[in-house]
Amino acid sequence: MNLELFLLAAAALFGVGLFGALTQQSVVMLMMGLELMLGGVILAAAAVWHYIAPAATDGQVLVVLAVTVMAVEMAIGFAVVTALFRAREVDMTDEAGDLRA
Amino acid sequence: MSWVLWALVGLPLVSGVLLCLGGRRADRVAPAAAVFVAAAGIVLAVTAAYAQPRAGAPLFQGAAFGLAVDGLSGLMVVTVTAVAALILLFSTADVGPDQARARFFGMMLLFVGAMLVTVTATTLPSLLMSWEVMGATSWALIGYWWHDPVRGRAAGVAFITTRTADLGLYLAAGASLAGGRSLALAGLDQVARPWLHLVAAGVIAAALGKSAQLPFSFWLSRAMQGPSPVSALLHSATMVVAGAYLLIRTGPLLSASGWGSDVTAWIGVTTAFALGLVAVAQTDLKQLLAASSCAQIGFMVLAAGTGSAVGGTLQLIAHAAAKSLAFLVTGFWLTRLGTKDLSKLRGAARAAPVAGVAFSVAALSLAGVPPLSLWAAKDVLLAGALAHSPALYAAGLAAAAVSAMYSVRALWYVWRPAPPPRPAPDGPAPRRVSAAEGVPFAVLSAAAVVLTVLVLPPVREAVARTLGVNGEAQPLPWEFAVSGLLALSVAAAVWAWGERPGRVARPAVRWAARWLGLEAASRFVLVRPVQRLAEELAGFDDRVLDRGVDGLARGTLRLADVVNRRVETAVDGLVEGTAAASLALGRLARRPQTGQLHQYLAQAVAAFTVLAVVLVLVR
Numbered sequence: 078m079n080l081e082l083f084l085l086a087a088a089a090l091f092g093v094g095l096f097g098a099l100t101q102q103s104v105v106m107l108m109m110g111l112e113l114m115l116g117g118v119i120l121a122a123a124a125v126w127h128y129i130a131p132a133a134t135d136g137q138v139l140v141v142l143a144v145t146v147m148a149v150e151m152a153i154g155f156a157v158v159t160a161l162f163r164a165r166e167v168d169m170t171d172e173a174g175d176l177r178a
Numbered sequence: 179m180s181w182v183l184w185a186l187v188g189l190p191l192v193s194g195v196l197l198c199l200g201g202r203r204a205d206r207v208a209p210a211a212a213v214f215v216a217a218a219g220i221v222l223a224v225t226a227a228y229a230q231p232r233a234g235a236p237l238f239q240g241a242a243f244g245l246a247v248d249g250l251s252g253l254m255v256v257t258v259t260a261v262a263a264l265i266l267l268f269s270t271a272d273v274g275p276d277q278a279r280a281r282f283f284g285m286m287l288l289f290v291g292a293m294l295v296t297v298t299a300t301t302l303p304s305l306l307m308s309w310e311v312m313g314a315t316s317w318a319l320i321g322y323w324w325h326d327p328v329r330g331r332a333a334g335v336a337f338i339t340t341r342t343a344d345l346g347l348y349l350a351a352g353a354s355l356a357g358g359r360s361l362a363l364a365g366l367d368q369v370a371r372p373w374l375h376l377v378a379a380g381v382i383a384a385a386l387g388k389s390a391q392l393p394f395s396f397w398l399s400r401a402m403q404g405p406s407p408v409s410a411l412l413h414s415a416t417m418v419v420a421g422a423y424l425l426i427r428t429g430p431l432l433s434a435s436g437w438g439s440d441v442t443a444w445i446g447v448t449t450a451f452a453l454g455l456v457a458v459a460q461t462d463l464k465q466l467l468a469a470s471s472c473a474q475i476g477f478m479v480l481a482a483g484t485g486s487a488v489g490g491t492l493q494l495i496a497h498a499a500a501k502s503l504a505f506l507v508t509g510f511w512l513t514r515l516g517t518k519d520l521s522k523l524r525g526a527a528r529a530a531p532v533a534g535v536a537f538s539v540a541a542l543s544l545a546g547v548p549p550l551s552l553w554a555a556k557d558v559l560l561a562g563a564l565a566h567s568p569a570l571y572a573a574g575l576a577a578a579a580v581s582a583m584y585s586v587r588a589l590w591y592v593w594r595p596a597p598p599p600r601p602a603p604d605g606p607a608p609r610r611v612s613a614a615e616g617v618p619f620a621v622l623s624a625a626a627v628v629l630t631v632l633v634l635p636p637v638r639e640a641v642a643r644t645l646g647v648n649g650e651a652q653p654l655p656w657e658f659a660v661s662g663l664l665a666l667s668v669a670a671a672v673w674a675w676g677e678r679p680g681r682v683a684r685p686a687v688r689w690a691a692r693w694l695g696l697e698a699a700s701r702f703v704l705v706r707p708v709q710r711l712a713e714e715l716a717g718f719d720d721r722v723l724d725r726g727v728d729g730l731a732r733g734t735l736r737l738a739d740v741v742n743r744r745v746e747t748a749v750d751g752l753v754e755g756t757a758a759a760s761l762a763l764g765r766l767a768r769r770p771q772t773g774q775l776h777q778y779l780a781q782a783v784a785a786f787t788v789l790a791v792v793l794v795l796v797r
Binding site: 098099100101102107170171174 | 772773774775776778779
C-alpha cells in the first residue's frame with residue numbers, strides 16, 4: 078500500500094468517469110460519470126494528504142469539503158433531472174438542449 | 179518753388195472735386211468759387227511760367243509722377259488758365275441758377291486741372307493720368323444735361339472715340355518700357371529702334387484722337403451737345419489742343435522715327451482742308467465752329483509734323499483766344515435767341531452790337547484776315563511747311579483759303595440786314611450784355627488783335643528762346659502778303675456771293691454736311707464688326723461652352739446613374755454576398771456545436787478516422 082497505488086486507482090476512477098461523461102447520452106449515466114471523476118479526485122487528494130503531509134489538518138478539511146460539495150451537487154442535479162422527467166418525460170441530454178445557458 | 183506748381187494743378191482739381199461732392203447744396207457758392215479759383219490760377223500760372231519750377235512724386239520704379247514747367251508748358255498754362263477764367267466768368271451768366279451749377283463748375287475746374295497736369299507732365303504716368311481724367315470729365319460735361327438721351331449718347335460717342343485713340347498712349351508707354359528707357363517724355367526719342375516706331379505710332383494715334391483729327395473728327399460734332407461754355411473750353415485751350423500740344427512736345431520723337439513727321443504733317447493738313455470744307459457745308463453755327471476747330475488744329479498738327487514748334491504754339495494760343503470767343507458769342511445767342519441755326523441767326527449781330535463785334539473779330543481772326551493774330555501765326559507755321567516741302571505749303575494755303583470761306587459765311591449771315599430775331603421766350607432781352615458776358619468778349623477780342631505782336635521778329639525770337647528751339651524756318655514778308663491777300667480776296671468773294679447756291683453737286687454738299695460720313699463709316703468699319711464679333715463670341719459662349727458645361731454635368735449625372743445602377747449593385751451584391759456567405763458559413767459552423775458532449779466525442783472520432791484514412795492513403 079503506497080501513494081502510487083492510490084494515485085493509480087484515482088486516475089483509473091477519473092478516466093472511467095471522464096469516459097462516461099463524454100460518451101453517455103442519458104442524464105443519469107452522465108452524472109454517474111461525474112460522480113466517478115469526483116471520486117477519483119477525492120481519492121487522490123486524500124492519498125496525497127495521507128502520504129505527503131499527514132501532520133497538516135487542512136488536507137482533511139479540504140477532502141471533507143469536496144465530499145460535501147459533491148453530495149450537494151448531486152442532490153441538486155438529480156432533483157433537476159427528476160423535475161425534467163416529470164415535466165417532459167425526458168431523460169436524454171439531447172432533448173434537454175434548451176436548458177443550456 | 180515747386181509749391182507753385184503743386185498749387186497750380188492742385189487748386190482746380192481739389193476745388194473741382196469738392197464742388198462735385200457738394201452737389202446741389204454747393205450750387206450757390208459754385209460760380210464765385212470757380213471764378214476765384216480760376217483767377218488765382220492765372221496768378222499761379224504766370225508765377226510758374228517765370229519761375230519754371232519742377233515737382234515730382236515717386237510713383238513707380240523708374241517712372242515718377244513728374245511735373246515741370248518749361249517754356250512751352252509756361253505758355254500753355256498761362257493760355258489755359260486765362261481762357262478758362264474768362265469762360266468760367268461767362269458761365270456765371272450763361273449757366274443759370276436753375277441748373278446744377280456745382281456739378282457744372284466742379285467738372286469744368288476738374289477739366290482745367292487735368293489739362294494743366296497734361297501740359298506740365300514730364301513723365302508718361304502723369305500724362306496718362308491727366309489724359310484719362312480729361313477724357314472722363316469731357317464725357318461728364320458733354321452729357322451735362324443727362325436727362326436728354328440724345329446728349330447722353332453723344333457724350334458716349336465722344337468718350338468712346340477718344341478713349342479708343344487713347345489706347346495708343348498706353349501702347350507707347352509699354353513700348354517705351356520695352357525699349358529700355360524710363361518713362362520720361364523727354365527721353366522718348368532715344369528708345370531702342372524697333373520699339374521707337376511703336377512709341378511714335380501710339381503717341382500719334384492718341385494725339386490725333388484727342389485733337390479730333392482725321393479719321394476721329396466726328397466725335398467733335400457730337401460734343402456740340404454740351405453747354406456752350408463747355409464747347410468753348412473744350413475747343414480752345416483744353417482737350418482738343420491737348421493732342422496738338424503733345425505732338426509739339428514730342429517733336430524729337432516724330433523726327434527720330436523717320437516717318438512720323440510726314441505722317442502727322444499730311445494728316446494735319448488734310449484735316450485742315452477737309453474739315454474746313456465740312457465747316458463750309460454746315461448750317462448750324464456750333465457745328466460750323468466745331469469743324470473749324472478740327473481744321474485749325476490741323477494746322478497745329480501740321481506745324482508739329484514739320485518741326486516748327488514756334489508756329490504751332492503761336493497758332494495754338496491765337497486759336498484759343500479766337501475760338502473761345504466765337505463759342506462764347508454763339509452761346510450768348512443760343513441763350514438769348516434760342517437758336518443756333520445760321521439762317522435763323524440773320525441780323526443777330528445787329529441786335530446786340532457788342533456781341534456782334536466780338537463775333538466778327540473772332541470770325542475774321544479764324545479767317546486769317548490781317549492784322550489779326552491767326553493770320554500771322556499761320557504764316558509762321560506755313561514757313562516751316564514750305565521748308566519741308568512745297569506741296570505741304572500749297573495744301574496749307576488751300577486750307578487757309580477754306581478757313582476764310584466758312585468764317586465769312588457765318589459772318590455774312592449774322593450781319594444780314596433783317597428784322598432782329600425774336601428773343602427766346604422767358605429769356606433776357608437780346609440787347610443787354612451783362613458784365614459777366616461783356617468782360618470775356620472784350621478781353622478775348624483784344625487778345626485776338628494783340629497776339630499778333632507775338633509774330634513780330636523780336637518777340638518771335640523771344641518766343642523761340644522760351645521754347646528752347648532755334649534754326650526754325652522764318653517766314654518771309656511775301657508769305658505774309660500772299661496769305662493775307664488770299665484771305666482777304668476769298669473773304670470778299672464769299673461776302674459777295676452770299677447765299678446763292680453754289681455749283682457744287684448736291685451729294686457732295688450733303689456728304690460734307692454729314693461730316694464726311696465719318697461716324698457712319700466708323701460704325702460700319704469698327705463698331706459693327708466688334709459688336710458682331712461680340713455677339714458671335716457670346717453665341718459661342720452660350721452654344722458651345724455653356725452647353726458643353728451643361729452637357730458635361732448632364733453626362734456626369736447620367737454616368738453616375740449608370741454606375742449606381744450597374745457597378746454599385748455589383749459591388750453591393752459582392753459585399754452583401756460575402757456577408758451572406760459568412761453568415762451561412764457561420765450557421766454551418768454552429769451546427770456541430772450542439773453543446774452535447776457526447777456528440778463532440780463522436781465528431782472527434784469521425785475526424786480522426788478521416789485523418790487516419792487520409793494519412794494512410796497519402797503515405
